[in-house]
Amino acid sequence: MSYANAPIGYSTIGVGWAGPTIIVYGTGQQKKQHLSAITDAETMWCQGFSEPNAGSDLANLATRAVKDGDDYVINGQKIWTSGAHYADWMILIARTDQEAPKHKGISYFLVDMKTPGISTRPLIDMMNNHGFNEVFFENARVPRDCLLGEENRGWYMATTTLDFERSSIGGAVGARKMLEELTEYTRATPVPGNGHRLSDEIPVKVRLADAAVEAELGRLLSYRVAAMQARGLVPNYESSIAKLFNTDMQLRMAKAGMEIMGLYGQLDPKSKWVPLKGRFERQYLWQTGLAVGGGTTEIQKNIIAQRGLGMPRG
Numbered sequence: 001m002s003y004a005n006a007p008i009g010y011s012t013i014g015v016g017w018a019g020p021t022i023i024v025y026g027t028g029q030q031k032k033q034h035l036s037a038i039t040d041a042e043t044m045w046c047q048g049f050s051e052p053n054a055g056s057d058l059a060n061l062a063t064r065a066v067k068d069g070d071d072y073v074i075n076g077q078k079i080w081t082s083g084a085h086y087a088d089w090m091i092l093i094a095r096t097d098q099e100a101p102k103h104k105g106i107s108y109f110l111v112d113m114k115t116p117g118i119s120t121r122p123l124i125d126m127m128n129n130h131g132f133n134e135v136f137f138e139n140a141r142v143p144r145d146c147l148l149g150e151e152n153r154g155w156y157m158a159t160t161t162l163d164f165e166r167s168s169i170g171g172a173v174g175a176r177k178m179l180e181e182l183t184e185y186t187r188a189t190p191v192p193g194n195g196h197r198l199s200d201e202i203p204v205k206v207r208l209a210d211a212a213v214e215a216e217l218g219r220l221l222s223y224r225v226a227a228m229q230a231r232g233l234v235p236n237y238e239s240s241i242a243k244l245f246n247t248d249m250q251l252r253m254a255k256a257g258m259e260i261m262g263l264y265g266q267l268d269p270k271s272k273w274v275p276l277k278g279r280f281e282r283q284y285l286w287q288t289g290l291a292v293g294g295g296t297t298e299i300q301k302n303i304i305a306q307r308g309l310g311m312p313r314g
């Protein structure tokens with residue numbers, strides 16, 4: 001889908017993160033209710049993990065879910081919630097035991113966004129897009145069967161979701177597509193004054209060759225993650241390696257495109273002079289955010305060092 005530039009929008013969260021987590025931890029009823037609706041794109045999902053004081057240190061979250069009869073009553077705030085304004089459902093983590101150590105008192109919920117007491121407020125990003133939101137919970141009452149897995153074990157499920165999120169397979173495939181478009185652009189674009197095409201210029205060829213090597217590496221790292229998933233394993237530091245490499249690689253790819261296009265590469269997509277619909281300029285700005293979303297570059301390096309290389313937590 002990524003290769004075909006399909007407009008998958010926020011269905012990534014359902015298909016790539018929520019669905020696979022429900023497959024691992026959901027009850028038969030939860031799987032029946034959600035999985036085919038996700039794959040048929042009948043439901044859109046968002047991810048309610050980050051909070052104003054819980055980003056990299058996610059277990060610091062303060063949103064509370066208190067058991068009350070057959071329900072949980074949720075109060076608190078989430079932030080940077082991509083697509084919450086479109087979403088039908090949210091994967092939510094909230095604190096259910098105030099006394100437990102911070103990683104142990106968290107539970108994982110599948111929450112209907114139409115629940116009374118849930119409201120969203122837009123956050124506008126540096127591309128002037130409304131992608132993120134703040135989400136507020138004021139006595140939002142959800143039934144007990146929204147709990148995924150065991151109560152107070154939500155941290156471990158959340159890390160599974162993050163492992164799926166970091167797999168970055170779509171990104172690697174998208175990079176291949178960008179490389180092909182850029183290569184075609186250099187073949188079609190004359191260099192003013194010397195009768196050459198951009199593709200005749202040695203620095204352009206070198207830049208594209210470097211990008212080709214990186215795109216191939218990103219694809220192979222992603223295949224490794226996909227192969228583990230196909231065997232029923234949950235990739236961990238392997239996902240962090242793929243995420244770290246692919247986000248940096250796509251940023252370099254976007255930068256290469258903008259430099260090869262010269263000043264045209266910086267034009268807004270609405271400009272009549274913009275090459276390739278402005279995809280490289282958009283990707284450059286978007287990619288900067290993707291190095292933060294799903295866990296920052298520094299956090300991926302911590303995971304690779306600790307879980308991949310067995311180094312002590314520092």
Ligand SMILES: Cc1cc2nc3c(=O)[nH]c(=O)nc-3n(C[C@H](O)[C@H](O)[C@H](O)COP(=O)(O)OP(=O)(O)OC[C@H]3O[C@@H](n4cnc5c(N)ncnc54)[C@H](O)[C@@H]3O)c2cc1C
Pocket residue numbers: 046047048049050051052054055056057079080081082083289290292293294295296297298299302
């Ligand atoms: C495009 C995008 C989409 C997002 N979508 C969602 C979403 O849908 N749902 C959701 O819940 N969240 C979402 N987020 C939020 C994202 O998960 C957080 O921004 C991210 O986890 C970082 O948290 P923070 O912003 O609080 O930064 P902080 O945690 O405050 O980090 C600030 C800086 O300190 C560094 N740092 C922090 N701790 C350490 C450490 N232990 N070692 C080394 N360096 C450290 C970080 O790397 C970073 O550079 C999104 C963010 C972006 C950019």
